[in-house]
Amino acid sequence: MTTVRAPDDDALLDALLHDAVGYFIDCARADNGLVPDNSRPGAPISIAVVGFALSVYPVAVAHGWLRRTEAVTRTLAILRFLAASDQSGSPDATGYRGFYYHFLDPDSGRRVWRSELSMVDTALLIAGALTARQYFDGATADEASLRELADALYRRIDWRWAQNGGSTIMQGWKPECGFLHYGWEGYNEALVLYVLALGSPAHPIHAGGYGAWTATYQWENLYGHDFLYAGPLFIHQFSHAWIDFRGIRDAFMREKRCDYFENSRRATEVQREYALRNPLERAGYGGNVWGLTACDGPGDFANARGITGRRFFGYAARGVPFGPDDGTLAGWGAVASLPFAPEIALAAVRDMRDRYREMVPGGRYSSAFNPGIDCDGHPWTSAGAFGLDQGIVAMMIENHRSELIWRLMRSCPYVRAGLRRAGFRGGWLQRDTRARSPGIRR
């Protein structure tokens, strides 16, 4: 990136990166390597968080915070567990047809909370496995084994089954009732899911699946910005943690003379603009205080305190400009927009951190805070830390500064194949990197 940063910005980002990576180093289980959804006692494993862990370990190695052999050990533990897991699809299995239940028991690694077999969370998990596959390219037996396992896990996912005989990929499945029908239409976080599902050499989705999904896109002019509309900020960030969308375009983006990276920059601008307008007059909102996205919320706290007058949500996808907006913001949302709009994102990161120190207890972002809810003299702040938030913070800071994850995934043949099958052309995708090392610091 070419953005000029002040020295204190580098120090700030270093600290945020270190603490975010630390979540995975600190919270991963020693036996199966799995990582909990959040740091609260009794939290289940989230397979998406495990995907972030697999992606963040290379970052930790690159910065010298984890020995390479230790990272390989941790990664292998996860991949071996997944490979040997119960894939029968029974109500207490770990997965089915290569997909995984969203939440797992930390000890047994089996399904908990009657959670769904989650297609997009499996995609984030397997994106992490492929990141590790690309990074750990050493000749040792362990690293070779790691690559084979990651490859096998990816290949065994039956993406086509997840289309349920239709065009688009279903959001989830449960053994008790089959596929879930949540009306997953419009632009959303599934971009990386479709790329991986198209790139599979074993069970790719039908070619028309991607077109069917993008057919639900809406290109909107809002607050003076033309962009592919989606309300919650995370939708514009998560797929970008792995895939470098700069300069590559599918048919939709060619039509709009844009790309998904630029689109996320505009979405960030729209978030900021919404906070400036602050139509619901929420406390604290402003040009440097924004971040309406999927995060924890004060719903239970407000109920317990008997706070009335408006509805508060728990963990929910908040968005702009039509909400839901209960005054809850995710400070990490600005960090995750660093690569797209570094100037306004950095200003927001600094300002929010200075004004609301509570949201980064011990240097690690809490999931959310709400300046409009007084909690013993401080804004309400989500307890503990969530793995998804730490993962996106770590990956986006790293991509912003070194492009490490992007370079790894640019070299991944499955990602390249998936992008091509989705109709992406141009930019780095046109260049041949087959023989090239990703050029990363090891």
Add this chain to the structure above:
Amino acid sequence: MPDRFVEPEAEAQRLANVHSSGWRNPAPVGCYDLVVIGGGPAGLVAASDAAGLGARVALVERKALGGTCLNVGCIPSKSLIRTARLYGDWHFASRYGGRSPGDVTVDFAALMARMRRIRNRISRGDSAERLRDAGIDVFYGSAAFAGPDSIDVPDARLNFRRALVATGARPDTAPIPGLADAGFMTNETVFDLDTLPKRLLVIGGGPLGCELAQAFGRFGAQTTIAQDAPLFLPKEERDAAQLLSESLSRDGIEVRLNTTVVNVRVEEGEKRVDLVSDDYRSTLAVDAILAGTGRVPSVAGLNLEAAGVAYDAVGGVVTDDFLRTTNRRVYAAGDVCLEHRYTHTADASARIAVRNALAGGRARLSALTIPWCTYTDPEIAHVGLYVREARARAIPVRTFTIPMHDVDRAITDGEDRGFVKIHIREGSDRILGATIVARHAGEMINEITLAMVAGIGLRTLAKVIHAYPTQADAIREAAVAYERTLPAARARKLR
């Protein structure tokens, strides 16, 4: 309360206007230029238009003139919605800097009496006497085709040169085990209520289900609405459906999306309803159930086979784009044959059918630009194409979105949750469609409809001065947003 004293008289007057009591069917003339089956909006418009052209016209109505709209549809529901809006405003008085009178009690009998009074007032325009005075022979009773050019009515056979089937639609109730035994209301019976149910379940999240759920919730019924799809109003813009969900929740209505009613039973004097959402089962106890908010065409008993008129149970009477059926002498209009089952489409289709049937016209149904509105609070109105429809036709679309929170009048009115979204063809200013979510979206959408019918693009709309402050100014703002994206505007900005 004077309303209550007026009510029996009002209802009797309405029945006298639109029902058959005391009416004597005339003796048929030899051969009618047009026989219309059905005295709802399509049938009434068709009969009047045809009579206006000098045609000999007969109209056959089975039950009540005015059809669903007048008797059990738009008119009674909008009357209740107006009262519900009043209670809603009282409930949220503090939002407007007001203070609601301490104990707002709902007088259900009074609001129902008002509805019946309004229904009677409007029914005067649809009375059999008025039709007779316009030269139309009105026959009450069931109609059935006797052949390709004749229709049997009680004690008579009507011969025709042309006929129009305009029998409308009827409530469609999903076959839920136990529902019929437990008892339920439809739109045909809900307006007969004389006491407010304490606990109400509305099955179905289509327009009528959402409208009535919100109204009854605002009247104080503990209301649950169960919808088996992920969002209400499945055909509508996703943001519109989500704003509606939030609005219903704010009104205290329990929203159950992705939820299917699988069984109903009566135990201990209450209706117990089993619900399934994915793999979660629950039971809800209620006092009343409103179902059948979907509609299916009324084709039963018409003996369409005798006339060679093709139909099916779901789509109704099959017509071509000129509204002619598979019998060249027989046309159809309104809910019995249309995808869009609204009073205004019934009206418009009836005019097309009459012109084509009697005046040799070649007017096409597909040429109509049809707006519609769901009268919840906020209202949800749409016209033209949705983005997904345009994209399915490979039309590049660009949408100009103005949130109502950017519209001064919406802010002053405390009605700033919603939006205007206008879809245009990329590279032009041609309007393809629009969705409006606003308190008066039904009024606002007409401007867009006019622009579409007249071929007026966004550039011209940007030049139309709108009275300030009005909520419809959002439409001008969208047009101005478009204008700002034009290269010339950018160049000016740079200078």
